[in-house]
Amino acid sequence: MGENVEKTEFAGILAQRIATGGDLTFASFMEAALYEPGLGYYTSAGRKVGAEGDFYTSMNVHSTFGRLIAKEISRFWELLERPASFTIAEAGAGGGQLALDILDALAELNQPLYQGVCYRLIEKEPSLKQAQAGFLARHGEHLAWSTPEELASGKLSFTGCIISNELFDAMPVHIVEMTAEGLKELYVGVRDGELVEKFGPLSDPRLGEYFGKFQVTLIPGQRAEVNLFAAEWIASAAATLTRGFVLTVDYGYLAEELYAPQRKDGTLMCYHQHQTGEDPLELVGQQDITTHINFSDLMAAGAQAGLTNAWYGEQYRFLLGTGLVEELMRLEAAATSEQERLAHRLNLKKLMLPEGGMGDTFKVLIQAKGVENPQLLCMRNWGMGL
Template sequence: MTTTGHPQLTAAIVSEIEAAGPMPFVRFMDLALYHPQYGYYMRPPEAGTERIGWSGDFYTSSDVHPILGQALAKQAEQIDAFLGYPDPFTVVEMGPGKGLLAKHFLSACHARGSGTLQRRLRYVLIERSPAMRAIQQQHLQPWLERDGLVSWLEDIDSLPHDGTVGLLFSNELIDAFPVHRVEVSGGVLKECFVDYRDGRFVECLLPLSNPALAEYLTRLGLILPDGYRTEINLRARDWMASVAGSLSRGAVLTIDYGHSAQDLYGPDRARGTLLCYRSQLTSEDPYTMVGLQDMTTHVDFTSLALAGQEAGLSLTGFTNQMSFLMGLGVEEMIGRLEPESPEFFAALHLLQPHGMGRTFKILVQHKAMTDPQLDGLTFKPFFGSALTATSRGHHEAASAETVGVRR
C-alpha cells in the first residue's frame, strides 16, 4: 500500500472500498475525520503536540485572543434580558474545540458580574470526541467545581426537544462537516466517488448517490456551467433543523467562514473550496496524509438560513466578525490592553478586514423573541441584505463580497 496517511485508517477505508466499491467523497471525508478509533478528530494528538493552536495544524479565533468569548458573553447578557431572565439560562456550544471559547465566555461572565446570570447560567458543550472532551475538561477545570454549571452531551439531539431557553452557538464547526463533491460533466450533475487503484486513492465521477444533491441547487435557483466542481453540505441543513428543534426560546449564532449561496457558487469558485490543513500549511489534496490532516469547506449561509426558517427560526441578521465585535464594544475592550503589546496585536488580528475580520461570518437566528435588536448586529456589511433577501425566497439578490484568508 503506497497511500500515505494513518495506517489503520487507510486500511479501514481500503477495506470498505474493496468490499462495496467506490464510496461517495462524503463517506471518505467522514471516515478521515470522524472514524471512531482512527479519525483525525477522534483520536488523541501525539504526546507533546496539539491539533488546534499556534503550533498545531490550524488555529481558531479563541486561540488568538479571548476577545471573541468576551463579546459573546456580553451578547448573551442582552439575549438573557430580552428573554426576561429565565432560570436557567442555558448556553449550548456545539463543537467546542479545545474549550477555550467556553473558558473565555465563563471568565468574562464572572469578571462582568453579570447580575443574576452567574447563578442561573448553565453551559453545555456538545462534543462526541472523547479525545477533545478530555482537552476541554482540562481547560475548564476551575469551572467544573461549580455544581451544575458545565456539562457535556454527545450530540445536539441529546438536548430535550423544544426545551432549551437561552443561546446556542458554534464557532468553526460546520466547515468540518463531511460534504458531497459534485461536478457538471457533459451537462449532467455527477458526484465525486473515491476508489482505490494501484496503491492509492483516486476519484471517479458517478451518478448522484442522493437526489437531494440536485434538489439543493435547484432550490437555490442555481444552474452550474459544464466543468464546474463544488461541494454540497447536506448535513449542515439537517444539523440546523436539529438545533432549531431543541430551542424553545432564544437565539442561535453560527460563526464560520463562508458566503451567501450566490457568492459560494459563483464563477470565482468553480473548483470548490475544499482545503486541507497540516502544520499551518494548506493543500487541495485530501488523498494524502489521510487522517493526519484537517479537511474543511466554506459554509453556505443562505441554505442554513433557509433550513432554520423552515424549522421555526427567524432570521435576526447576518454580519462578519469585525462588525459583530465592533457592535459589542471591541474598541473599549482593546482600549484596556497595553498599546503595542502582543495581546493588543492579537486582538487586532481578529478584526483585520482582509483576514479574520471579514472572512468569518456570523448568522444570527431567533425563536419566540419579538424582533430582537442585538448589539452584535449594530453594524451590518453590505452583503447582509443579499442573504436576507435570498432566505426569504428571492434568489436574484447577490453580493460582491471579497474573501481573504481562512481561519
C-alpha cells in the same frame, strides 16, 4: 486529487474497506478521515489547534473573542426577560477555550446570568469530556455534556442559546461536478491498492434539487461541495430551543457567491502543520479537511424550522458592534509594558482585518426563536445587517 499521495496506515485501511464494500461518496470518505474512532483527524491523539497544531481559530488568537460573544449572550438573556435558568450549548467545543473565555467573562461582567447558567458542551468525541472538565474546573458546577445524537433526538429542551465556532466547515460534504452528461457525484474508489477519485451518479436526490433551491446554475466543469447535514443540524437546534438564539461563526458565503463561476474548483482545503493543501487523499487521518459553508442554506433551514434571521455579517462588524474598541482600550490601560500593548493590538487586528486577517473571511449568523425583532449589540451603528 490523488496524485503524488503521501499514504498513511489509515489510507490503507480505507482502501481495503472500499475494495470489499464498494466506492464511498466523498461525504462518507470525509467523515471517516475526520471522525473514524481512534484514526480520524479529530478523534486521534495530537494537538490540532494553535501554534503547535495545524490551524488557528478566532478563539485561539485572543480571549477578547469569547468575551465579546459573552456580551452578546448577556444581551440574549436580557431579551429573553432574564430567565433564572439559562443554557448556553456549544457544539464542537474542542479543548474548551471558547467556553472558558465566555464563562470567565460572564463571571466577571454578569453575575446574575452566571449564577443561573448551564454551559452544555455538545461533543462528538467522548474522550474530550475529561479534558474539558479539567480545563473548565473553576466553572464545574455550571457544566453539562451532551452528544450530537442527543441534540438531534429532540430530548434536550431549554431556553438560551446554541453557539458554534467553525462547526459547519468540518461537516462531511458531497462533491458534485457539472459534466457534459449533467451533474455527477465524486466518489473515492481504489485502483492498484491506492485511493482514487471517480465520478458516478448522484447518491441522494437532494443533491439534484439543491442548486435549484438557491437559484444557482453551475457552469460546465464546475465542481461544488454540498453539505446535507447542515440543514438537519439547524432544524435540531431550532427544535431544542423553547426560546432563544442560534449563533454561528464560520467561514463561508451566501449561495450566489459561494457557487459563483470564479469558484469553479470549489472551496475544499486541507490543513497540516499550518500548510494548506488541496488533496484530501493525502495524509488521510492526519490533515484537516474543510470547506466554506453556504449561509443561505442555514438561513433557509432555520426559517423552515421556526427561526428568524436576526443578523448576518462579517466578523469584524460583529466584533465592533459588541465592543471591540472598548475592549482594546481596557486592555491597553491594564497593560504593564509597551510590548504587551502591542501584542494585544496585533492579535485584535488579526481578528478584525480583512486581507490576511479573519475580519471578513469569517461571518456571523444569529437566528432567533420566540423573540420579535431582537435589538442585538452587534447591530449598533450598523443597522439591521440583513
